[in-house]
Amino acid sequence: QKEVEQNSGPLSVPEGAIASLNCTYSDRGSQSFFWYRQYSGKSPELIMSIYSNGDKEDGRFTAQLNKASQYVSLLIRDSQPSDSATYLCAVNEVTGGGNKLTFGTGTQLKVEL
């Protein structure tokens, strides 16, 4: 059973701080990694994808990937109250029936004023 693990939180950070969200995965063969944001009562929204080791930046978001450690993280700079949501880490899994995403249980982020 392929697993994706996240700390459920809540992770509380003050407005303007850096929020660091972490994720580990068990399938060493995984090549594609995604971060989604889900507001309460809404569907997930894609934030970033990352495929290569290292950092990938997009605005206030930076995804970091370390395949050797099977670890992917998301940094949110200058956190805003509107960033308060659950962040889902997803790892692409190659199966006999095709590719599918395995999701972590999500980390709840609270950005406080």
Add this chain to the structure above:
Amino acid sequence: GAVVSQHPSRVICKSGTSVKIECRSLDFQATTMFWYRQFPKKSLMLMATSNEGSKATYEQGVEKDKFLINHASLTLSTLTVTSAHPEDSSFYICSARGGGLAGGGTDTQYFGPGTRLTVL
């Protein structure tokens, strides 16, 4: 780009009735669509994967005769919950994956807004 719509957004029905949910990719061709279910404060649970023109692949424990999936075109998939019961009440979310979208790889999934089903 990469917009996925779902209809209806919310449905309330009586126990025993069937409910059909539509998922459409509006600006790309979705070779594969996925159906998820999410209970309150729980993680997404993949129900099935559907490829255009072929039978859906259901996850273990998901009754294929109860959750009928049709993926008749590259832009439309439907999920029919047959003989719905209160325990089927949940948030149903579809996602679509297409090839070669700008900014997204061929394995990137884009989610619809979800359908909240309440069975009385």
